[in-house]
Amino acid sequence: MNEFDFINKLRRRVADNFSPIGRPASLIRGIGDDAAVFKAIAGKEVVVSTDLLVEEIDFRRDTTRPELLGHKALAVSLSDVAAMGARPLWSLISIGVPEAVWNSDFLDSFYLGFFELARRYAITLVGGDVSRTPDKIVIDSILIGETAKAGAVLRSGAAPGDQIFVTGFLGDAAAGLRLIEHGARLPLRSKTDGSTQANSEAEHHRLEYLLLRQLQPNPRVGWGLLLGEQRLASAMIDISDGLSSDLNHLCAESKVGALIDAAAIPIDPLVTELSGRRALDPLMLALHGGEDFELLFTVKPEMVARLPARVDGVSLTRIGEIRGADHGVLISEGSRTWNLEPGGWEHFKAARGRT
């Protein structure tokens, strides 16, 4: 298979997935030209996100599976578009693989996972690029979405008094990563075939759940859409780096401070249980863990009553309040209050001794 055969195969796959009913009417041209072409709906805003996933840094071939990676490549971008309060529509995937991967069934499995998630949200793959690499896999996931008439929800819209919310639970993905670092792999082996990874079927399921929260995250597309369309959120960001970092990003863009309540942060009981047995601090996982791909957003006090309790089965938790900028970004735990410094994932820490 040469790269043009590959591209034509993808085109057929896109056609099989969506033609003709699921295809958005405003897509003029998908795969097969120098660029994808679409027509935006008048009055709406277009959002574009890009996420680079690099082997050995953002994932390892021996700790994930190609179909999970295909899912995750799209999921991280869906999370970005959800954080703008927008409807995801069109994806482009730039992918570079070494020759041996090209000649394996890696890409077939990768796109299997990709298309499964794409189908769930009626995303059309409209373009991309393919390149050879010397030895590592690299994926750039580009996603285009469209806002409701009201426009995108930015990071910069929070004001003092706004209430701070997060969807779902925090810390799961970080707990999953710890499990992987300690040797857990999917599919999990049960104790009967010689592994000691899980002591019971119930624990087996719990561990698998946490691993999948890391390897196959579910972006909060429904929440993002609802918050954007009904204009319920004043500011929003997705939690990719970690609550501590992402709350600081949101506050910096809005030029505000915040006070969050440690006791209110929704930590999965699975994480608390696992942490107890492995001498981890569940609050640290929830604050600095990253990759939960939950939504962090602010709501004006008078709008809070309009928030639904759940969307797509995912709950909502109030964790604090926006304050003035001079207040700083604080967290209180019982009688103690401290500065919540960004402690999440960074690709590059500040080099020591440099200016």
Next chain:
Amino acid sequence: MNEFDFINKLRRRVADNFSPIGRPASLIRGIGDDAAVFKAIAGKEVVVSTDLLVEEIDFRRDTTRPELLGHKALAVSLSDVAAMGARPLWSLISIGVPEAVWNSDFLDSFYLGFFELARRYAITLVGGDVSRTPDKIVIDSILIGETAKAGAVLRSGAAPGDQIFVTGFLGDAAAGLRLIEHGARLPLRSKTDGSTQANSEAEHHRLEYLLLRQLQPNPRVGWGLLLGEQRLASAMIDISDGLSSDLNHLCAESKVGALIDAAAIPIDPLVTELSGRRALDPLMLALHGGEDFELLFTVKPEMVARLPARVDGVSLTRIGEIRGADHGVLISEGSRTWNLEPGGWEHFKAARGRT
């Protein structure tokens, strides 16, 4: 510098470059959110292209310079958008670099070259992603453009009888690549400091010109815009893989054949001269060389008289005519005529013995 400092530095640089006059009115949000946000103009079409550049495959750090690479990353995407007959507006750059490169001045120089070209066409950098890599640099260049009211020029619009044109000269970039493969580097050393790369100042300039055609290509933005806005081209593609491959792509999408005249192909006299001395075939460089980033397009016979002779100093040459699909894609040279098989660049050739 951590990655957030880096992103803020880029934001300031974008502001320095464009604020407030050059900034398109319809950009709602650039760098600094989960996604870039813009408003499309009603009735126009939006085009999106993505180009992945991988170290060791698409470029080598020891044969180019960071500022040339920054130029080229944007140039290849400008060429894609030009090939849609669209006006380029917004760029996103996803870039992955190893730690040592991060701690060098590579990125400063890269963005110097990027912004120099961006300024020429009033492109705003509106987003991107940054990642660490184990050891190689990888760049994904995403460019968004907007068509005239008439809509995008697709590869699929050619019909029998349409005349085939190319901008500029072909084979230059391939000749430049041959020079690099034979050890030529920028800046070229002149004979006086011991090098035998160039025999005279005139030759020095000629070699440098060919090297730059490979390392710092100039996309045909003006031609693309004119052909799109005045609806002069019935189909268009940019020559990135090579004339032979790209003409075949255009014909396949339009479901037509073509006959081109070898003698009409515009080959730079510099390439002919160099080829004579190095036992290269200039026609082969022009047909299969790739990376010229000229535009290849078709024009209905009644529209040919409306074509300008030059745009931005770049000339135009008629090289053949579209025929019916059963005619195939042919090239004639004197009394000989043969099938023009795609012979340009492929990242992955069809593996032998595989089905």
